[in-house]
Amino acid sequence: MYQFENDDSQILEQLLREQIVAYNQAHFDAQRLPLGCKFVDENQQVVAAVAAQLFGNWLQINWLWCDEKARGQGLASKLLSAIELKGKQLGALQVQLDTLDFQAKPFYERRGYEVKYQLDNYPCSGTRYFMEKSLS
Numbered sequence: 525m526y527q528f529e530n531d532d533s534q535i536l537e538q539l540l541r542e543q544i545v546a547y548n549q550a551h552f553d554a555q556r557l558p559l560g561c562k563f564v565d566e567n568q569q570v571v572a573a574v575a576a577q578l579f580g581n582w583l584q585i586n587w588l589w590c591d592e593k594a595r596g597q598g599l600a601s602k603l604l605s606a607i608e609l610k611g612k613q614l615g616a617l618q619v620q621l622d623t624l625d626f627q628a629k630p631f632y633e634r635r636g637y638e639v640k641y642q643l644d645n646y647p648c649s650g651t652r653y654f655m656e657k658s659l660s
Contacts, residue, residue: 583611
């Protein structure tokens with residue numbers, strides 16, 4: 525007999541992630557390869573960075589950030605171009621990311637990304653955009 529329990533812990537979330545990833549690996553012939561690059565200042569402090577992963581034919585951009593003091597200098601554009609090139613060199617044909625309505629949608633659109641899906645009223649009154657771009 526099974527017993528129901530509430531469990532809001534990160535331990536449970538991590539266990540589920542591990543189990544689902546292990547199950548999925550039997551159906552995918554692809555490994556996740558972490559990719560990233562950054563700009564640092566004279567004190568070696570990160571002022572702008574991008575973190576992504578290659579998964580099969582897809583480059584998934586997880587995070588792209590630029591410190592306020594470093595904005596307006598083209599660093600985010602350089603990071604985006606660099607990570608796209610890195611992904612393409614490793615076999616990515618498409619790139620995917622998501623952004624919120626108050627973040628960088630116009631920035632990505634200027635660089636060829638298109639909205640493929642959007643969640644309205646996210647998380648309460650905003651919009652979350654899922655965007656893609658071909659790398660071929």
